[in-house]
Amino acid sequence: MSEQQRRAAGRERSDHGFDPAERLQDREARGLHRDIAPVERVAARSRMAPDPxxxxxTFEGEELSIFAANNYLGLADHERVQAAAAEAAREVGTGAGASRLVTGDTPPHRALERELAETKHTERALAFSSGYAANVGTIAALAPDVVFSDELNHASIIDGCRQAGAETVVYDHCDPEDLRAQMEARAAAPVGDESWLVLTDSVFSMDGDVAPLTAICDVVEEFGAWLMVDEAHATGLYDDGGGIVQREGLSDRVHVQMGTLSKALASQGGYVAGSDPLIEHLLNAARSFVFSTGLAPPAAAAAREALRVARESGRRDQLWATVDxxxxxxxxxxxxxxxxxxILPVVVGDRSDAVAxxxxxxxHGIVAPAIRPPTVPEGTSRIRVAPMATHTDEDIDRCLDAFRAAGEDLGLL
Incomplete structure (x- = not known):
């Protein structure tokens, strides 16, 4: 039998491949298919193109007001941030070239980490290639026996729990009393000498609410557990460029502070801040750090300069005035x-109303995305409005006028 005949016979016996087209059809039938719409530039205003x-x-038409980005301080096109990235590219290189444990550890990485540690009031910090990698790698490297996780935590936290193989206990959203009840139940039926890790976002990306961190710290300390807080949507926006942990004065009570460099700090990457032994352990044991090329030096330099702008300028005050x-x-x-x-979730309830x-x-020239199930619970579909410090009075008026006209047209007002 020829090779061609053997292959034909194999195809007749079974099909062990994949059918992406069928999976796409299923996604479309459930209303979950999405396109990627290119944006011409990362700023408060930009033109957008249909998914090509x-x-x-092809970018055509007028600029739209972008109320959909996490570039909260509007620093992605700030001249100081861009200049820092360009200088790092010239002096160090455009890419790290290797894992930081090999040859990918550069002066921009170390400078960024020193300033992150200073801002977060910790001994050290460690930069990862993304916030997702920071969460997944850190949780897996800590390898807790049990994790207690807020029910609305980010997907990267959920995936980190899976990678760690930990038993996961989900507690009610932002409810320290339910957390205490879950921990009491676990303590009543002990399984040897377990390590416990409590996980929560500080600012939740879809509801825009804030975890009651002081009360959570009280519960965590009562049971001798560890606490890890994801400050992705808070870093750079509060006291001296810190997050909610700093606003609440809890730096010495949170064992692991994680955040991103890609939102308010307008760059790319993630970080973990904590004690010297914690960071030394992670750089040896976090697989998403050890086996990944280091963060690009221009990204590290840009994030460092953005952090400086966030700490020194009035950008934070401008943002909060726009939000109010x-x-x-x-x-x-x-x-x-x-x-x-x-984060301003404008909740309309029905998914079709949100899409409309x-x-x-x-x-009306406003880009603000509809968020619907399964990202949010049924009956809570919404428009997620994310303003920037660089939105002008004209942008804000344009946004409010658009919501008024659209809401009246659809019978929502």
Missing amino acids: KAEPP RLRDGLEDMGYDVWGETQ LDDRLRD
């Missing part, structure tokens, strides 16, 4: 706006 698939994007004006304006119209941070509102806002 494999072709180059948008929240007040939306609530005065009659919209239900959740949260207490720079997204489309109408786009018609």
Whole structure:
């Protein structure tokens, strides 16, 4: 039998391949298919293009006001941040070239980590190639026996728990009393000498609310566990460029502080801040650090300069003024706006209403995404409004006018 005949016979016997087209059809049928819409530049205003698939994007029409990015301080196009990245590229190189344990550890990495540790009031910090890698690698490297995780924690925390192979106990969202009850139940039926890790975001990315960290610290200390806090949506926005941990004065009570460099710090990457032994352990045991090329030096330099701008300038005050004006304006119209941070979830309930509102806002020149199940629970579909410090009064007026007109057109107001 020829090779061609053997292959044909094998195909007749079974099919062990994949059918991406069928999976896409299923996703489309469930209303979960998404496109990638290219943006011309990362700023408060930009043109966008329809998803060109494999072709180059074509940017046409007027600029849109972008209320969909996590570039909260508007630093992605800041001249100091761009200059720092360019200088690092010239002096060090455009890429790290290897794992940092080999030859990929450069002066921009070390300078960034020193300033992160200073900002987070810790002994040391460690930069990862992404926030996702920081969460997954850290949780797995700590290898807890049991994790207690807020029910609305980010997907990277959930995946970190899976990588760690830990028994995961989910507690009610932002509820330290339920956390205590779960820990009491576990303590009542001990299984040897277990290590416990409590995991929570500080600012939750879809609801815009804040974890009650002081009360959570009290519970964690009562049971002698460790606490890890994800400050992805808080880093750079609070006291001296810190996060909620710093705002609440809890730096010495949180064992592991994690965050990203890709949101308010307008770069790429993630970090973990904590004690010297913790960082030394992670750089040896976190697989997403050990077996990954180091963060690009220009990204490290850009993040460091963005942190400096966040600490020195009035960008944070500008952001909070914009947030207050948008929240007040939306609530005065009659919209239900959740949260207490720079993330403004405008909750409309029905998924079709949220998608229609997204489309109408786009018609009025506003980009603010509809968030619907399974990302959020049924009945809580919403528009997630994320303002930047660089939005002008004209941008804010344009946004509020768009919400008013779209809401009236759709019968939501």
